[in-house]
Amino acid sequence: MAQSDRIHLPEAIESMETTEILDEYARNLLAELAANARASYADLGRRVGLSPSAVAERMRRMEEDGIIRGYTLEIDPAVLGLPVFAVIRMTCDGTHYHPFLKFVKTLNEVRLCHHVTGADAFYLEIATSSLVDLERLIERLLPYGIPTTSLVFSTPVARRGPDLSRLDPPKLHGRPGGRPR
Numbered sequence: 001m002a003q004s005d006r007i008h009l010p011e012a013i014e015s016m017e018t019t020e021i022l023d024e025y026a027r028n029l030l031a032e033l034a035a036n037a038r039a040s041y042a043d044l045g046r047r048v049g050l051s052p053s054a055v056a057e058r059m060r061r062m063e064e065d066g067i068i069r070g071y072t073l074e075i076d077p078a079v080l081g082l083p084v085f086a087v088i089r090m091t092c093d094g095t096h097y098h099p100f101l102k103f104v105k106t107l108n109e110v111r112l113c114h115h116v117t118g119a120d121a122f123y124l125e126i127a128t129s130s131l132v133d134l135e136r137l138i139e140r141l142l143p144y145g146i147p148t149t150s151l152v153f154s155t156p157v158a159r160r161g162p163d164l165s166r167l168d169p170p171k172l173h174g175r176p177g178g179r180p181r
Contacts, residue, residue: 022067025050027164029058030067034161037071074159077111077127084128085152088138092121092145100144109137121145 022030028048032039041052041059050058062068077085092100104113104124112125128134134149141147 022164026058026062029055030062030161030164033059033068081129082127084126084131084134086126086128086134087150087152088122088124088126088141089120089148089150090122090124090141090145091119091148096144097121103144107137107140109133120148 025048029044029050032044032047039047041055044050045052045055048055059068077083090100100122104110104122109126109128110124111127114123115121116123126134126137128137138147138149
């Protein structure tokens with residue numbers, strides 16, 4: 001997997017205030033940014049039909065409103081010597097909950113940790129250099145609960161942002177032709 005830029009979008013875009021700024025231009029801009037977060041304002045503007053200054057202003061507003069939370073670089077862990085990718089579901093009772101939260105944040109092998117509902121308390125994505133290192137990590141988790149580990153063979157669906165096409169087009173609010181501000 002090659003290095004690529006990704007844009008982080010909110011898990012749910014539900015508020016009326018947010019929906020109002022996500023007109024067709026904004027949705028197209030987000031789609032272009034999701035494809036290439038390194039594109040220049042001028043290039044983005046050409047692709048969505050806005051001037052570079054309008055693109056910059058819209059991006060600034062979407063950043064301030066929390067729609068765009070940041071820009072990141074995605075690096076293949078295997079290239080860095082971390083070819084073993086695993087998922088660990090972790091049970092954790094009430095007495096171990098806060099100590100586990102503190103501990104898991106110190107683990108370099110943990111790429112992602114979700115607090116989840118159901119029989120498990122946490123879902124962790126792990127990258128290690130070997131199965132021996134994975135086993136050592138699992139042993140370090142045992143004092144906090146019961147880890148259930150699965151090795152990842154492949155990733156048929158890579159991380160992706162929300163489907164922007166599913167958002168309802170906003171009302172034009174009386175602006176002539178619905179032109180962007």
